[in-house]
Amino acid sequence: MLAFIQTLGKNTRASFTKLGRATFFLLHTITGIIDIMPRPRLLLNQLYSVGVLSFLIISISGLFVGMVLGLQGYYILSDFGAEETLGVMVAASLVRELGPVVSALLFAGRAGSALTAEIGLMKATEQLSGMEMMAVDPIKRIISPRFLAGFISMPLLAALFSAIGIIGGQIVGTGLLGVDDGAYWSQMQAKIDFQDDIINGVIKSLVFGFVSSWIALFEGYDAVPTSEGVSRATTRTVVNSAFSILGLDFVLTALMFGDD
């Protein structure tokens, strides 16, 4: 029993120490963004590897999620004779929830794990240490551009996910199941609110982009510099990002849509 309490205390302390390190790391990263502003090429390269390279998985997943929504939505709505509102259902689910959440989960799996592995390996092969000895701050030079790229890419990827998903829903709904095309789009236009739905979705994906980039980069930077350490850090990135994204989604949803 005593041993249990000891372990509990030790683990709690370790978690808080890690949280403290992560916070310092974040502050250092954010202040570093100012220094890389005059060098847009650093950011552009990262936007490509973090954002553009995630586009394929995001767009294909978006298409299939939209198609499934179209199919499931049609079966349920047609029971009530409300299949004309399929467009609203597909768009609202995507823009409010599935777009930000699923694309953030995919982002954590595709870009987040790659970032952790990259930074962890740079640490293991002494590249970060080498940079420090060359009087170059590795957080500013390596971490800040990647963090900013993740933060910028995430809402764009989520928007693309939702847009392609809506087209997927349309392909199934109007193309295969015979929902009226005009109704699909006009109902969507009438019911989806810019402020309530779209802006809130964008806010969500900004938060998810911030958190999952932070987790991925910190886990890489904090990894034990061995091959085992890097692989564990990569796993932690995906697990912790998924938990944070889903947990935060609940909190944000409660805050945003709680009133009405």
Place this chain on the structure above:
Amino acid sequence: MSDNARSQNSLVAVRNLSFSRGSNKIFKDVSMDFERGKITAIMGPSGTGKTTLLKLIGGQLQPAQGTVMVDGKNVHRLRRGDLFELRKRIGMLFQSGALLTDMNVYDNVAFPLREHTHLPESMIRSLVLMKLQAVGLRGARDLMPNELSGGMARRVALARAIALDPMMIMYDEPFTGQDPISKGVLVHLIKSLNTFLGLTSIIVSHDVQETSAIADYIYVISDGKIIGEGSPADIQNSSSDWVQQFMVGSADGPVHFHYPAKDLQDDLMSAGKRY
């Protein structure tokens, strides 16, 4: 040269340095001098904290006690900006080379120049090619780090380390894992760079032959203490059993072949236990 003269001419002076990792004491009250323009070697078995010493000199680690003065500045009292200024004048060659894997050889050598100077690209090109010429790899400028052999990677890292014309270079195990030809090349390079660029060099190594061939002064460390120092000839003729065992590479001596264990007979007779 007397100890006093050595310490007067030292570029790096380590005084009463102690450093621990957890409960493991890596250094206990160590003092060393690294003379200007000379090659000073630190030798000792693996795991004696040789690399740690370089990190302490470079200000990447904080000592528990003692001071490290580099060119008259206390490394661990400097503000971050000043420490970075000092590091621009110190080159370091890591064991792995530590080349940036997403850049080719040319960009790796150009990296410190691009980060720290505002030179035009044409001048950076001339400088990079000169540094690569010095290590014999001008023709390899377009290769990526994963296309280089271990020895070549270290030579590229060396070209990068001298890119900003530093006052000193620290070499972390430069010969480990190299074939005899690469070792020969590196020995030659370290010596000639030191002579022609007027550098101060610190080599951390356990390769006795190669290091003794070029070092002006050697410190042998073990168990957190200096157990022998002097010119390579002094070390070769050292009266210390420990130093002799290290230099000759005998399997048994003051450093035992067997890891501490209980008596063999007792151990074999204690049947039934898992270990």
